[in-house]
Every structure is written in C-alpha cells, then in structure tokens.
Amino acid sequence: MGQHPGDYGTEVEEFMDADAMDDFTRRQITEIDEALRRIDDGTWGRCVVCGREIDAERLEAKPQAERCREHQEELERSSR
Numbered sequence: 001m002g003q004h005p006g007d008y009g010t011e012v013e014e015f016m017d018a019d020a021m022d023d024f025t026r027r028q029i030t031e032i033d034e035a036l037r038r039i040d041d042g043t044w045g046r047c048v049v050c051g052r053e054i055d056a057e058r059l060e061a062k063p064q065a066e067r068c069r070e071h072q073e074e075l076e077r078s079s080r
C-alpha cells in the first residue's frame, strides 16, 4: 500500500484518481467512504435498516458493513 499507513483518508483519495478501476473496486471505495462518514456521525456499526448493532464478528470481517446479517441477506436476495 502507500507511504502513510495511518492516513487512510489520503489513501482513499489517491485510489480515486486511478484511471483503471473496476466496478467492484469503485463500490468498495464508496462503502469505505460511507463507513468513514458513519464513524464521524457515530452511527457506524449499526444496521442502516433496523438500527441494531451489527455483529462484532461481521464487522471484523467487513468493517464497512452497513447492514446486519439479516438485512444484508435480504438485500442480496432481492438483488438477484
């Protein structure tokens, strides 16, 4: 990764300038960006649908998760 491991925001912005970026990467960056915003808001770690706390286990695997397991599965089912 970059020269400043502690400066995550800068890293993300540098990422944004990359010319070749696939949709998956773009989506990941958007999710991370929103997660950072939710940390500022104090709503990070809560499901955006039901407001319940997201499992610690799940947040460890995916810190930018914005839905609890139940609502994430619901979303994935409906998008298929």
Ligand SMILES: [Zn+2]
Binding pocket: 047, 048, 049, 050, 051, 052, 067, 068, 069, 070, 071
């Ligand atoms: Zn939920």
